[in-house]
Amino acid sequence: MIAREFAAKLLDWQRQHGRHDLPWQVSDPYRIWLSEIMLQQTQVSSVLVYYTRFIEHFPDVAALAQASVDEVVTLWSGLGYYSRARNLHKAAIMVCDEFNGAFPESTEALIRLPGVGRSTAAAIAAFAFSRRNAILDGNVKRVLARVFGISGWPGEKKIENTMWQLAENLLPSAAEDMPGYTQGIMDLGATVCTRGKPACGRCPMRDDCIAHQNGRTGELPTARPKKAIPTRYATLIMAVHKGQILLERRPPTGIWGGLLSLPELGTAHNAEDWLGKAGDGDILPAWPEIEHVFTHFRLIITPLPLDLSALHPQTRDSNACWLPLHDAANAGVPAPVKRMLERLAATSGKLTSHL
Known part of the structure; x- marks a missing residue:
């Protein structure tokens, strides 16, 4: 499957079957950034309550920057990975102090914000500013591994680099398609190409998916090598x-x-x-x-x-x-x-x- 076919199928599927009613699907970069930080390693269902509560307390980046870190961490309590809350506060201060309260539009500048990595920066830039940069979160890695038959643990640097290159090559050519494409590949992994029991019958890529054709959806993506968890x-x-x-x-x-x-x-x-x-x-x-x-x-x-x-x-x-x-x-x-x-x-x- 060539890149333009992948993007076209994904965009068409997203318009009909993707998620369109999430509270952060707005044009406000602050709300988009907040949701992307909360969604790191956390499911949408868990984030919804916290997101609404945060917006009520901190309706804009200035309000968040002016709060104490204790207020932010307390409001975050229960969402886990608490370094995200501390970085959220630091990033809000940085946006206000270094960018005059306006979020930067480039991924290069967004990556400078505490807690924002390459994939998160690309998602913010795509949703808020229609920038053409690929994302590569867990859902996207799963879709790419299955559709293109990529073996090897995605956390391994060589495999991850291969996926980054593929993700960049698959992007739609039109910048205005980036919000829908980015949301679509997230939604496809979260709601159809799930970790267990993927709904291949509802997948727009099923006729081209190597894992589906070869009965390998259960083994791709390759699992992390087992390691004893200390107590x-x-x-x-x-x-x-x-x-x-x-x-x-x-x-x-x-x-x-x-x-x-x-x-x-x-x-x-x-x-x-x-x-x-x-x-x-x-x-x-x-x-x-x-x-x-x-x-x-x-x-x-x-x-x-x-x-x-x-x-x-x-x-x-x-x-x-x-x-x-x-x-x-x-x-x-x-x-x-x-x-x-x-x-x-x-x-x-x-x-x-x-x-």
């Missing part, structure tokens, strides 16, 4: 005092960067030492372990309840705060911590391990 362990302290619970701000980098969370018991400390510095009270039996899986490792959390009868001044530093139990889960905390706090609030602060 990490953490003890999180649920320190309760008079109906309130102690939360601490996480460091800006690392997992859950910048979020409020339950204090973590360091490897060099034990619960008695922590309690001695925090106040007087009782260490109760630990709750059952909780498993939380990240991209590159799994985390086993041990929730350790402490019932404090009195506080020491050290527990009132600038990095910590006491919140009512019924408010804590909504304070912008990581997903597993949110579930722990909701469970605790539902039991009116009872800290026994058998709940």
Whole structure:
């Protein structure tokens, strides 16, 4: 199949069957940029609620730039990959300071923004400014691997370079077709050429698709080489005092960067030492372990309840705060911590391990 046939089929399919009612399908570069950052490694269904909430709080790039990073990270809580939220804030400031509040139109300039890579920059430029640059996200890699029979893990540099070249060659010649083409190849991968059980009968490329013709849709794209996922362990302290619970701000980098969370018991400390510095009270039996899986490792959390009868001044530093139990889960905390706090609030602060 030659490039112009691929583009023509995709454009025709997108007009009839593609998605046309997403809230970020507008001409505003700010809203397009925001959606593209949120959609990195995240499905549309998960992004919709967060996107609407962000637009309500930060209707334009100036409002986002003027907010504190804590406000942004808190609003992002639950969407994961929190470095995206910090980069979002940095990029908004950069747009206001270096580009006078207007998003640059070229992919070269867009890539300068924190959190914007080659594919994201191309998507923003295509949707907002009809620029002819290819995107290569996970959905596009899957479509290209199957339609053109490309073997090899797409994360390997050689295979990725081959896909980039192919993606560039397939672009429509007319710039005005770029928004529809870019949306179409995204939609085709997300709704038809899916990872499991692709709907080949509805695919406009089925007559030319090598994977479909040869019964290889289950093996293409080639899976990432298997690698053992390491396990990490953490003890999180649920320190309760008079109906309130102690939360601490996480460091800006690392997992859950910048979020409020339950204090973590360091490897060099034990619960008695922590309690001695925090106040007087009782260490109760630990709750059952909780498993939380990240991209590159799994985390086993041990929730350790402490019932404090009195506080020491050290527990009132600038990095910590006491919140009512019924408010804590909504304070912008990581997903597993949110579930722990909701469970605790539902039991009116009872800290026994058998709940």
